[in-house]
Amino acid sequence: MSNVKYKFMKKINCFVPFVPPAYMEGLRQTVRALSQSPLVGKVYVLGKDALAMKFLGYDYLVIDRFESSNTIAQIAEKANTEFTLIYTKYTTLKLEQYALERFAQIAEETGAGMLYSDHIQNVEGKPKLIPTNDYQIGSVRDNFNFGSLLFFNSRYLKRAVDRTVAEYSLAGLYNLRLKVSQYAKVLRINEYLYTDIEEDTRPRDKKQFDYIKPRKRDTQVEMELACIDHLKKIGAYLTPTFKAIDFIDDFEYEVSVIIPVKDRLKTIGDAISSALSQKTDFKFNVIVIDNYSTDGTSEMLAEAVKEYENLVVIVPERLSFGIGGCWNLGVAHPKCGKFAVQLDSDDIYEDENTLSKIVEVFYEQKCPMVIGSYTTTNSKMNPIKPGLVDHREWTPENGRNNALRINGLGAPRAFYTPLLRKLKLPNTSYGEDYAIGLRISREYQIGRIYDSVYLCRRWEGNSDAALEIGKVNANDAYKDKIRTIEILARQEMIAKREIPYF
Numbered sequence: 001m002s003n004v005k006y007k008f009m010k011k012i013n014c015f016v017p018f019v020p021p022a023y024m025e026g027l028r029q030t031v032r033a034l035s036q037s038p039l040v041g042k043v044y045v046l047g048k049d050a051l052a053m054k055f056l057g058y059d060y061l062v063i064d065r066f067e068s069s070n071t072i073a074q075i076a077e078k079a080n081t082e083f084t085l086i087y088t089k090y091t092t093l094k095l096e097q098y099a100l101e102r103f104a105q106i107a108e109e110t111g112a113g114m115l116y117s118d119h120i121q122n123v124e125g126k127p128k129l130i131p132t133n134d135y136q137i138g139s140v141r142d143n144f145n146f147g148s149l150l151f152f153n154s155r156y157l158k159r160a161v162d163r164t165v166a167e168y169s170l171a172g173l174y175n176l177r178l179k180v181s182q183y184a185k186v187l188r189i190n191e192y193l194y195t196d197i198e199e200d201t202r203p204r205d206k207k208q209f210d211y212i213k214p215r216k217r218d219t220q221v222e223m224e225l226a227c228i229d230h231l232k233k234i235g236a237y238l239t240p241t242f243k244a245i246d247f248i249d250d251f252e253y254e255v256s257v258i259i260p261v262k263d264r265l266k267t268i269g270d271a272i273s274s275a276l277s278q279k280t281d282f283k284f285n286v287i288v289i290d291n292y293s294t295d296g297t298s299e300m301l302a303e304a305v306k307e308y309e310n311l312v313v314i315v316p317e318r319l320s321f322g323i324g325g326c327w328n329l330g331v332a333h334p335k336c337g338k339f340a341v342q343l344d345s346d347d348i349y350e351d352e353n354t355l356s357k358i359v360e361v362f363y364e365q366k367c368p369m370v371i372g373s374y375t376t377t378n379s380k381m382n383p384i385k386p387g388l389v390d391h392r393e394w395t396p397e398n399g400r401n402n403a404l405r406i407n408g409l410g411a412p413r414a415f416y417t418p419l420l421r422k423l424k425l426p427n428t429s430y431g432e433d434y435a436i437g438l439r440i441s442r443e444y445q446i447g448r449i450y451d452s453v454y455l456c457r458r459w460e461g462n463s464d465a466a467l468e469i470g471k472v473n474a475n476d477a478y479k480d481k482i483r484t485i486e487i488l489a490r491q492e493m494i495a496k497r498e499i500p501y502f
Contacts, residue, residue, distance in 0.1 A: 010041035011104055013154075014085040015075050016093075017066050018047025026092035026197070031058065033093060034085070037100045041081050046071060069164055069172035076161040079154040083107055088173070089148040091197035096120075099193040103151045106189055113156035113184025114177055116146040117191055121198040128198075133473050135186040138483030140230065140404050142174050142223045145476075148196050150177075156184045166229065171222035178230040220393050227405040228398065236490040240397045242445040245368045245416065253310075253337030254282035255355050256417075260326035261345035262291040265300060267457070274348035276308055278355045285310040287333060289326035292319060324425035324432030331420050341414040342433070346457050349412075350375070354453040358414045365447040368416035369440045371409055374454035381455055390450045399448075400441035404483050409437045409446075412454045419444075431479045438486045442493070 014034045019027045027045070034043045045058040046066060053060035061078065063071040066088070075084065083104055087093050099117075107115055118131045132145055150173075160179035168175055180186065231237035257275040261268050268288075275286045290298050290313055301313045312335050316326065331340050341358055343349065354372075361370045373390035377383055391410040393402055403409060413433055423439055425432045440446065467475070 011039045011081055012037070012083045012085055012100060013041050013079055013081045014043045014087065015046055015061075015078075016043065016087040017090060018045050018049065018053055018060070019090040023090045026090070030087065030093040033095050034087075034100075037095075039100050039104060042078070044075075044078060046075075065169065067168075067170050067172050067174075069161075069166070069168040069175060072157075072164075072172045072176050073161050076154075076158045079152075079157055082154060084152045084154045084157050086150045086152070086173075087148060088150065089196050091199065093149065094195040096193050096195070102189065102191065102193060106187070107151065107153055110185060110187060111153075112187040113153050113180040114186045115151040115189060116149065116186075117189040117193040119147045119149070120192050120195040122195060123198050127195065128469075129192060130469060131190065131473060132188055133477045133480065134188050135181070136480045136484045137181075137234075138404070138485070138487050139186075139480045140178065140227060140483060140487075141407060141480070142171075142227070142405055143407070144480075146177075147194075149194050152180065153184065156180050159183065166225060168222050168226060170219040171226045174223055175226040175229075178226060182230070182233050223405060224393065224398070224402050228401055231401055231404070231487075234487070234491070235494050236487045238400055238442070238490060238494075243443045245366055245419070245444060247338065247362075247416065248418065249338070251336075251338040251417070252283070253285050253335065255280070255284040255339045255341055255359060256330070256333075256335070256337040257284065257286045257343050257355070258327055258330045258336075258340050259286065259288045259343050259345055260291060260323050260330070261288055261293065261297060261301075263293045263295040263297060264345040265293075265296045267347075268297055268345045269300065269304075270348050271343055271345050272304060272311065275343055276311065277352055278349065279352045280356050280359075282359065284337060284355060285312060285335060287312045287314065287330045287336060289314045289316065289321075289330050291316060291321055291326055320427070322427050322429035322432065324429070324435075325427035327425050327432070328427070331415075331417055336417055338417055339414055340417050340420060342412040344411075344456075346459070347374075347411075348381070348455050348457075350453045350455055354412070357449060357451075357453055358412070361447040361449055362414070362416070365445065367445045367447040368419045369437065369444065370414045370447040370449065371437070372412045372414075372449040372453040373451060374411050374456045375452045377455050377457050379457055379459040381457065384458060388452050389456075390452075391448075392450060394446075394448055396445065396448075399446065400438075403438060403441060404486065407479060408434055410448075411456060413437065415440075428478070430475050431482055434479060435482045438482065442486065442490060 016030055031043050034040050042059050045053050045060045046063045047053055050062045061074050103115055121128045121130050132147060160176050259271055290301055305311050305313045314329060316329055358370050375383055375388050425436045
């Protein structure tokens with residue numbers, strides 16, 4: 001690509017964070033790389049130490065913190081070029097050949113409000129390709145991976161700032177991209193246009209609970225407020241008005257524990273024992289769906305079903321069932337009880353009272369779905385970090401809106417069987433529980449238990465352990481699609497005035 005068209009045309013102002021002393025050389029390299037482009041007007045360094053930034057000779061802005069809405073407003077004031085680049089890392093940025101020209105060209109030709117690209121990460125000295133996902137209307141989760149280089153049409157950036165009423169200390173960047181997406185395209189360039197350095201080398205399953213750390217609580221509150229505002233602006237916000245549910249009693253069993261399983265010989269016995277040992281004043285059974293196990297699980301189940309009369313084992317008639325399809329099969333079984341309660345084949349209930357606690361919530365809160373809290377353990381059932389996962393970001397008033405921002409709803413999940421038979425889970429092995437939870441929450445209140453009633457065992461065989469980037473992206477894209485479908489459905493419902501708008 002020739003850069004003749006852009007010669008001496010200052011089209012981009014850039015903004016990068018000031019860095020701790022250990023990263024100073026990387027900052028110099030980043031500023032130098034950006035400044036050398038004929039498209040760049042100014043490179044502003046953003047930090048709190050005005051004397052240091054001035055001494056080093058940088059154009060600078062004194063800010064409170066990089067993620068605040070006040071900082072975004074300061075950037076907008078200096079965004080007097082056609083485009084604005086925001087780099088979000090302390091570590092060195094290396095631009096690939098004609099990267100800025102490519103960003104500018106595509107921004108001009110498409111009218112996009114925000115662009116981002118695939119990139120390369122230097123991980124412990126080795127390059128690693130990092131593809132990103134395409135942005136959807138449902139990509140409202142606050143951990144969407146844009147990479148570290150965000151490229152804006154300055155006109156839309158300024159409009160986003162003008163239309164931001166709330167002040168955010170921690171959710172400014174999140175609010176910015178939500179606002180921009182309301183009136184312009186957010187566009188991925190699936191080309192590797194830059195390299196940065198990645199210091200957090202933990203696998204995905206180690207990062208997924210970061211948001212529940214106490215120091216993250218203030219961030220979560222702000223993210224929720226920004227998300228609510230966004231949903232209101234796009235006509236997808238649901239007020240706390242819910243349909244009533246009336247339970248019927250035409251069931252042999254009050255509860256069925258549903259356990260889909262495939263090749264879990266080491267853990268399925270503990271799961272079944274945990275379920276069968278529940279102490280209740282109602283009748284319950286356990287329904288295991290054996291999805292063509294090949295490791296001896298099937299043989300173990302065949303023996304167990306002879307021993308326990310309230311144990312049912314089902315083998316699907318087809319090979320195409322995921323976890324969701326197995327759930328649908330179990331719930332459709334004539335022996336399924338009034339309430340269907342989750343137990344993964346890796347996990348166990350906290351104690352012998354879990355089912356009783358769940359059923360109590362169904363009747364007390366008159367809801368068709370109940371979600372509990374769980375404690376993470378190792379394979380020997382000793383507690384490990386993060387410990388209790390209770391999803392306290394869910395509130396009765398706003399839980400179903402905030403659920404669109406986060407990546408899961410918690411466990412164990414329990415359902416009123418007649419409604420689940422009607423709605424059904426998607427036939428997938430990832431996100432099927434999240435999808436049905438969002439669907440139910442669209443119309444009904446979901447009951448919550450914030451005390452631990454479930455032990456979630458983390459081990460090397462877990463389905464989400466140390467996934468490769470391609471699988472992580474596929475999982476994230478699917479959940480974004482679930483959110484897209486849900487947002488479109490909520491917009492349609494609101495447009496038809498089936499429920500009140502905010």
